[in-house]
Amino acid sequence: MRMIGDQPHRPMPYSPPPATPIPTLTKRDLARLITGIENGDASALRTLHAWYGRSGRARIVGVTGAPGSGKSTLVTALTKLARSRGRTVAIVSVDPSSPFSGGAILGDRIRMRELFEDEGVFIRSMANRGAPGGIARATADVVAVLDAAGYELIFVETVGAGQAEVEVARVAETVVVVEAPGLGDDIQAIKAGILEIADILVVNKADREGAERTASALQAALDLGAPSAGATGGHHGPGSLRRAAANADGGGWRVPVLKTIATEGSGVEAVLDAIERHGQHLEQGAGVQRRARRIEHEVTTRLRDLLLQQALQQIAPARYHALVEACIARELHPDDAARALLDDLSRGQDQAPIR
């Protein structure tokens, strides 16, 4: 299988990946490979590209929701249960990078301690390195190598901002949105766009006051917004992530609202069952279109990044800064500046006058 692009931050001429079989991987090798992918190392990316054809077999489940809703605890409980059903599990847990220092504190493992020594579990913490949307730029590729390495079930836990974390739908084929009582009114639940990407809704901490109300508010929001298949089918192109992700992928799937107390494991079985059921639903055809749109989005995103990178390499820094300065002085709208730069590129560098 071919990929058009490379990691956006490290240009490399494309050469078709050799069809090498995947050797038996130690966790050490896998861990190092993941670091290499995160850092855009050329040899790690070559391995990734060579292994891409081996990916596509794992069940990839995104878990998103507000901070404190219990994502990590739920993922831990789901993992324990999946392990007892004999499946190997990988967890990619994303936390935010500090916008000031670029550093990060990745603390999701605190709640995953029971899983550390399980040979059939691989946990990797990832900093989002400033990427918007709740996951890191390299998350999709890290998931692809975990998939290729043979992990059967992969959880991707997003940054817990609770809003607009729709990028997880770029990586996962089943999205679990976790809510907890008392984190916001019903409008919070509908406004964020997060319900649109949910395949399964979980109200965690169901022993808390207000759990019933939260569950019925979510149910009401779902009933209100239940999209028809036609509403989601018409669009293509770079802007179609949400539609690509939207839960109405040809219809036939009713988003369940499930209550859990993840710390006690209660209700977790129903969530894992729903995940399996959604997987079967996707296999029965609904997933084909969804996967195609997801991968198309992946290609366009990378193309956009590569084009931008290429453009920035060709634009003379002085010209670029002059245009930015003109915008700062309000002599020029940023859109005019961008178009002037684009004109330069299509004219092959000879600098057009501003306006």
Added chain:
Amino acid sequence: MRILIAKPGLDGHDRGAKVIARALRDAGMEVIYTGLRQTPEMIAAAALQEDVDAVGLSILSGAHNTLLPRVVALLRQNGLGDVPVFAGGIIPDEDIPGLKAAGIAAVFGPGTPLAEIVQFIRDHTPPRHS
């Protein structure tokens, strides 16, 4: 740079570990923080999967002479012998030579300037090779 900060042993005081974690984050490092009551086995497993450049252990329980060398031994067993392990907390001076002989790269007592720890990590982590 990826650093694991963990607390082996049974004491429940993680303030020091959190202060270090924040200082390393503010120095631009990615800190995997695993919290309290970690066994040496858990620490080694986390260091392996997270592919860290260094491991920092905070310990106040007095069990450092058994737990810290055990972490180093397990890291070596897992092929992570080149990952430096540093320690902080309440560790009597007379124990430090023994810990260093067991492979602990440095011991930082209470009051060590944070900048010193950051600099130590920068100086002692092996360069990444791709």
